[in-house]
Amino acid sequence: MTREGEVHGIPADPSAAISVRGLTKTFGNFTAVDGIDLDVPRGQVFGFLGPNGSGKTTTIRILTGTSAPRRGQALVLGEDVVAHPERVRPRIGYMSQKFALFEDLTVDENLRFYAGVYALDPAVFAARRRYILEMADLQGRERELTRNLSVGWRQRLALGTATIHEPALFFLDAPTSGVDPVARRQFWDLLYELAGRGVTLFVTTHYMEEASHCHRLAFIYRGRIVAEGSPSEIRANLSTQRVYDVTVRDADLALSWLETADGIAEAYLSGAALHAVIDRGVDRGAGALRDRLVAAGFADAVVVSVEPTIEDVFVNLVSRERGA
Amino acid sequence: MSGAGVRIGAVVRKEFIHVGRDPRLLAVVLIMPIIQLLLFAYAISFDVRHLPTVVVDLDHTPDSAAYLRAYEASGLFDVVGHGADPTAVDTAFDRNEAQVAVIVPAGFAASLARGEQAQVGVLVDGSEPNSARVAQTYSMALNQLYGRALAVEWASTQGVDLGQIGLVEPRLRTWYNPDRASSIFLVPGLMVVIIMIVTAQQTAVTLVREREQGTAEQLMVSPLRRIELMVGKLTPWVIMAFLDIVVIAVLGVVLFGVPMRGDPVALAVGATLFVASCLGIGLIVSAVAPSLDTANMAAFLVAFLPAFLLSGFAFALDQIPPVLEWISRLFPARYMVTISRSVLLKGAGFPEVWPQVAALAAYALISLLIAVRLHGRRA
Ligand SMILES: Nc1ncnc2c1ncn2[C@@H]1O[C@H](COP(=O)(O)OP(=O)(O)OP(=O)(O)O)[C@@H](O)[C@H]1O
Ligand SMILES: [Mg+2]
Numbered sequence: 009m010t011r012e013g014e015v016h017g018i019p020a021d022p023s024a025a026i027s028v029r030g031l032t033k034t035f036g037n038f039t040a041v042d043g044i045d046l047d048v049p050r051g052q053v054f055g056f057l058g059p060n061g062s063g064k065t066t067t068i069r070i071l072t073g074t075s076a077p078r079r080g081q082a083l084v085l086g087e088d089v090v091a092h093p094e095r096v097r098p099r100i101g102y103m104s105q106k107f108a109l110f111e112d113l114t115v116d117e118n119l120r121f122y123a124g125v126y127a128l129d130p131a132v133f134a135a136r137r138r139y140i141l142e143m144a145d146l147q148g149r150e151r152e153l154t155r156n157l158s159v160g161w162r163q164r165l166a167l168g169t170a171t172i173h174e175p176a177l178f179f180l181d182a183p184t185s186g187v188d189p190v191a192r193r194q195f196w197d198l199l200y201e202l203a204g205r206g207v208t209l210f211v212t213t214h215y216m217e218e219a220s221h222c223h224r225l226a227f228i229y230r231g232r233i234v235a236e237g238s239p240s241e242i243r244a245n246l247s248t249q250r251v252y253d254v255t256v257r258d259a260d261l262a263l264s265w266l267e268t269a270d271g272i273a274e275a276y277l278s279g280a281a282l283h284a285v286i287d288r289g290v291d292r293g294a295g296a297l298r299d300r301l302v303a304a305g306f307a308d309a310v311v312v313s314v315e316p317t318i319e320d321v322f323v324n325l326v327s328r329e330r331g332a
Numbered sequence: 333m334s335g336a337g338v339r340i341g342a343v344v345r346k347e348f349i350h351v352g353r354d355p356r357l358l359a360v361v362l363i364m365p366i367i368q369l370l371l372f373a374y375a376i377s378f379d380v381r382h383l384p385t386v387v388v389d390l391d392h393t394p395d396s397a398a399y400l401r402a403y404e405a406s407g408l409f410d411v412v413g414h415g416a417d418p419t420a421v422d423t424a425f426d427r428n429e430a431q432v433a434v435i436v437p438a439g440f441a442a443s444l445a446r447g448e449q450a451q452v453g454v455l456v457d458g459s460e461p462n463s464a465r466v467a468q469t470y471s472m473a474l475n476q477l478y479g480r481a482l483a484v485e486w487a488s489t490q491g492v493d494l495g496q497i498g499l500v501e502p503r504l505r506t507w508y509n510p511d512r513a514s515s516i517f518l519v520p521g522l523m524v525v526i527i528m529i530v531t532a533q534q535t536a537v538t539l540v541r542e543r544e545q546g547t548a549e550q551l552m553v554s555p556l557r558r559i560e561l562m563v564g565k566l567t568p569w570v571i572m573a574f575l576d577i578v579v580i581a582v583l584g585v586v587l588f589g590v591p592m593r594g595d596p597v598a599l600a601v602g603a604t605l606f607v608a609s610c611l612g613i614g615l616i617v618s619a620v621a622p623s624l625d626t627a628n629m630a631a632f633l634v635a636f637l638p639a640f641l642l643s644g645f646a647f648a649l650d651q652i653p654p655v656l657e658w659i660s661r662l663f664p665a666r667y668m669v670t671i672s673r674s675v676l677l678k679g680a681g682f683p684e685v686w687p688q689v690a691a692l693a694a695y696a697l698i699s700l701l702i703a704v705r706l707h708g709r710r711a
Pocket of ligand 2: 064065066181182
């Protein structure tokens with residue numbers, strides 16, 4: 009794990025896909041991005057995680073050259089993106105959760121438009137078009153209005169149009185929000201395919217289970233990077249604690265009990281169940297926790313010790329930051 | 333083609349597809365001009381008072397002077413000048429100093445004295461539709477009153493039957509629009525309203541829509557430059573605005589017999605500067621409007637309303653309250669209405685309309701500069 013400031017002194021790395029030093033963005037008195045350092049190696053899937061309003065989109069805007077930072081250095085594909093965004097733009101792609109397709113245009117018209125925006129050669133466009141239609145499974149539907157496609161197809165078409173110019177680095181800002189789990193999985197398959205062809209992916213997401221799809225992760229909270237590393241390195245953050253999965257009918261009531269109970273470091277909803285985190289020093293096992301819950305009136309409580317997920321780590325990091 | 337050319341071309345083509353797919357928009361652009369032309373072909377008369385009037389007394393008698401004083405006394409006409417001969421009328425109309433002229437020919441008093449019909453000429457500037465119509469009605473009423481008074485006076489001294497005597501008969505002529513076909517007045521003004529809607533309103537809306545859809549964000553990350561996006565998005569509307577000008581002009585000439593007497597180059601230069609001003613307004617609205625609804629409403633307020641109400645199209649500018657008249661100077665429409673009426677109906681060229689052309693040039697420059705600044709700041 010790399011805390012903010014540790015890589016200070018090491019200059020930005022032009023051979024990395026992204027290398028950022030001391031990047032700061034303010035809106036009036038409010039600091040949305042607070043002196044972050046980041047290194048994203050080429051060819052990796054880099055997950056940029058954080059709760060709502062933590063500064064993910066703001067960071068992406070700076071890295072794509074659409075917003076100027078207050079301070080700091082940002083090298084993207086070896087170029088200073090703040091000074092020369094136009095040098096970077098032909099080689100990067102961007103996709104937001106809004107898909108950014110023209111809904112009153114057909115599939116083909118959308119592709120053609122973006123081909124024009126990137127001034128693609130007709131021969132290159134023909135090849136890319138064929139590839140994208142096949143990738144998005146849209147062959148035979150070229151003349152359909154984008155509006156009439158279901159969300160999953162639209163999302164794949166958006167992926168196709170956003171990568172029509174074969175960018176070396178692809179930013180995805182919450183690309184899967186509002187998409188059902190099956191379509192999300194299919195979408196990640198396509199992202200892997202891109203990564204397999206050497207494209208660097210910089211992905212933000214709210215879905216913690218997507219974090220495990222990434223080679224590397226950074227967790228941003230209130231504009232600061234609070235954790236960075238591979239998924240297993242991130243999980244090692246919780247090596248001094250144990251995580252228990254608690255299933256109980258009256259989860260709300262049990263949660264408020266756990267939050268105030270002695271020896272429970274952290275308690276929170278995780279899916280349908282509750283997670284309780286206990287420091288190893290005071291931990292007496294799943295059975296002991298179950299007994300305490302039963303004694304407190306939750307007779308149906310089932311307690312299982314689980315491997316900490318990425319989400320568990322982040323919930324803990326956030327509560328540590330709050331306490332700090 | 334250069335990269336910029338390819339990129340702008342892609343935007344232009346896309347924009348035309350949007351319009352083609354949107355029946356409402358298509359109606360606004362293509363059908364509205366025709367509907368408006370027909371709708372306003374029979375304009376409603378509005379209350380008109382204090383018509384600027386120039387009088388020419390060629391009779392130089394106490395009777396002719398008394399007759400002309402009656403105009404002044406009525407409160408309907410403001411005598412703004414006394415001309416020595418009929419050419420003064422032309423000059424006053426050309427300079428927009430007067431809308432009505434009353435000419436009392438030599439022999440007026442003599443005809444009355446003989447009990448014959450005395451003739452006066454009432455000339456109305458036909459390029460102001462409401463004023464023209466109302467001026468005509470007023471002067472008729474006035475002449476009837478005055479004629480009766482004269483007759484009574486004459487009859488009481490001569491003891492002759494009232495039914496036999498001659499009355500003052502006004503011979504009304506509409507100077508610039510001899511048949512006073514009302515549509516003729518409307519065509520030049522309508523052109524201005526349509527250009528304003530097609531350019532200012534659509535410019536304001538089309539950029540905000542892009543922002544609201546999230547496509548603007550996507551395009552900002554692409555090599556498409558901001559200025560290229562603007563040029564690409566605005567080009568189709570400029571083309572359609574000029575297409576509308578041609579459609580209205582052709583309809584005007586073919587259906588309503590608009591004379592097109594003046595210098596077409598002056599009209600074209602004026603129209604180009606006016607379109608540029610409208611784009612400036614639209615761009616300013618699109619830069620400050622937070623949402624599509626606001627943009628629509630703002631465009632309606634700054635484009636449609638002034639073009640319609642404060643341009644001299646629906647209401648003559650010297651008939652509206654002074655505050656509104658002052659406000660009308662802040663919008664480009666009134667200058668363009670003057671230019672198109674002067675050129676189409678009065679045979680004007682640069683010598684007559686240069687002040688309006690200059691005003692539009694200044695307007696275009698300033699509004700576009702503001703727009704570019706505002707849009708640059710958003711980054
Ligand atoms: N243009 C702006 N003006 C003022 N504040 C802003 C602006 N853009 C973002 N912010 C603030 O900066 C903070 C970070 O916003 P940002 O959009 O980067 O968060 P995020 O991590 O992308 O959140 P989410 O997961 O909800 O998309 C938020 O508190 C937001 O309100
Ligand atoms: Mg965001």
